[in-house]
Amino acid sequence: MKKIKLLAVTHHNRKNINPIRPEASQIIGLHHSGAVDVTVLCNPGSTLIPYFEQHGIKVITNALDKKVSLQTIKLIREYIKANDIDILHLFNNIACSNGATAAIGTKAKVIAYRGQTGNVSRWDPTVYLTMLHPRLDKIICVANAVTEDLQQHIWGNKDKAITVYKGHDQSWYQNAPADLSGLPLHDGSFKISLVANLRPRKGLHVLMDAVQLLPEDCNLDVLLVGADPESQAIQEMIKRSGKPQRVHALGYREDAPEVAATCDAVVLPTTKREGLCRAVLEANSYGVPAIVSDTGGNAELVADGITGIVVPPSEPQALADAIMTLYKDRALCSKFGVEAKKRVIEKFNVQQGVDKTLEIYRNLLAN
Known part of the structure; x- marks a missing residue:
């Protein structure tokens, strides 16, 4: 032929x-x-x-x-x-x-x-x-x-x-998790990450508002990959969380997938115009589940209640509730991660x- x-x-x-x-x-x-x-x-x-x-x-x-x-x-x-x-x-x-x-x-x-x-x-x-x-x-x-x-x-x-x-190919995701020892993370914390920039549609403000709604005694660390720690706008956004000591701007990283691999979950709170988010696929390939907003192709990536959690866009309370669901039930979080990896292998x-x-x-x- x-x-x-x-x-x-x-x-x-x-x-x-x-x-x-x-x-x-x-x-x-x-x-x-x-x-x-x-x-x-x-x-x-x-x-x-x-x-x-x-x-x-x-x-x-x-x-x-x-x-x-x-x-x-x-x-x-x-x-x-x-x-x-x-x-x-x-x-x-x-x-x-x-x-x-x-x-x-x-x-x-x-x-x-x-x-x-x-x-x-x-x-x-x-x-x-x-x-x-x-x-x-x-x-x-x-x-x-x-x-x-x-x-x-x-x-x-x-x-x-x-x-x-x-x-995506699983052979791309065999590196060791990123070394975050230089960050002021809290012992035993539940870590979530977001590949963040200040474009409003990416929803960084939604995540910060959700963090503000979390209980004060919540042992959580939020990693903002791509967010410039020297940026005044980023620092103002971190203050908006009400828990600035819990939010860490990591700047540009070439090892974003490996950063996700260190986390318990990743978050994608996009408000509109989403496709098939690479960061979610990368995290899932490391067995890390995602919480995503129901925009664009997000709900095709994440099977709600099976491989992660899908929440309405632009609703900080719904996002905060989803974070707390995984925070309180680490076994469920781990189960979602296992299923997320299987879904990537089979479907993507x-x-x-x-x-x-x-x-x-x-x-x-x-x-």
């Missing part, structure tokens, strides 16, 4: 490979399937280049730093034509705006990636360069909630949007993502 010729376009410059590993593993899995001839176009400084090359994948580079670049469009268009590309798979907005435009008038089927709910409107002209680009044949969404949200805005065939869960593994993506490729090319 003739191999599918794939050009995957992506852009990454983070030192920490964890956020981008699921995407790369899907591309590598397609390559190793024997059904796809893969070329990757990425930025010259991409962390992923050696990762791809060690698996025998051809890599070409371009800056990929402009939403619309005539030079990038020309490069992609010429590559599609010269190499008889069947599938153009675009993994972010810059890739989409340039790649989908480059594919106009070619035979290539064009697929985009969508990672979160919200921020799409038919009345926003810039969206017609990305998620509503008329040249897109398919949009692979990271969760059903993302698919359903996008389908409200797509013109015509709503089935253009389809769900494929990102895949790399192979399911590769298989579903390959099925999408074949269906597009059959039509």
Whole structure:
């Protein structure tokens, strides 16, 4: 059978490979399937280049730093034509705006990636360069909630949007838990973590309000990964908890999964626009359960009352109650962690993502 010729376009410059590993593993899995001839176009400084090359994948580079670049469009268009590309798979907005435009008038089927709910409107002209680009044949969404949200805005065939869960591999989560001995943690405390920033939708303020509602004698430590301890705004947010000695801003960490591994639970109190949260999948892969708000794909990640707890968004009391449920019942917390790890292995593994993506490729090319 003739191999599918794939050009995957992506852009990454983070030192920490964890956020981008699921995407790369899907591309590598397609390559190793024997059904796809893969070329990757990425930025010259991409962390992923050696990762791809060690698996025998051809890599070409371009800056990929402009939403619309005539030079990038020309490069992609010429590559599609010269190499008889069947599938153009675009993994972010810059890739989409340039790649989908480059594919106009070619035979290539064009697929985009969508990672979160919200921020799409038919009345926003810039969206017609990305998620509503008329040249897109398919949009692979990271969760059903993302698919359903996008389908409200797509013109015509709503089935253009389809769900494929990102895949995680347990071999990525074999490191020892992070060494937190330098932090002023309390002996025997119940530790929770949040990958935190000050964007309101991430819900740091909700967690701080929930901590304020907890009993004064609650032996708890809250770890805010990514929160700059030197930031006045972060310090004000910590004061809002009413228990500043219990809340610790850790700053940027490349070992966020290992920090989660030291905890009893992780919290994701997003108020809106969530996809399939990487931090939850990473914690679950270490056997650590999560408390999440019911936004975006969170409720698909966490089976409420089985692998963790799902609470209404923007309700500090509900979040505080959930924290206390696990705080008071450590056996239940541990049980949730065991079940969460099993759920990641069974439902969010790399192979399911590769298989579903390959099925999408074949269906597009059959039509």
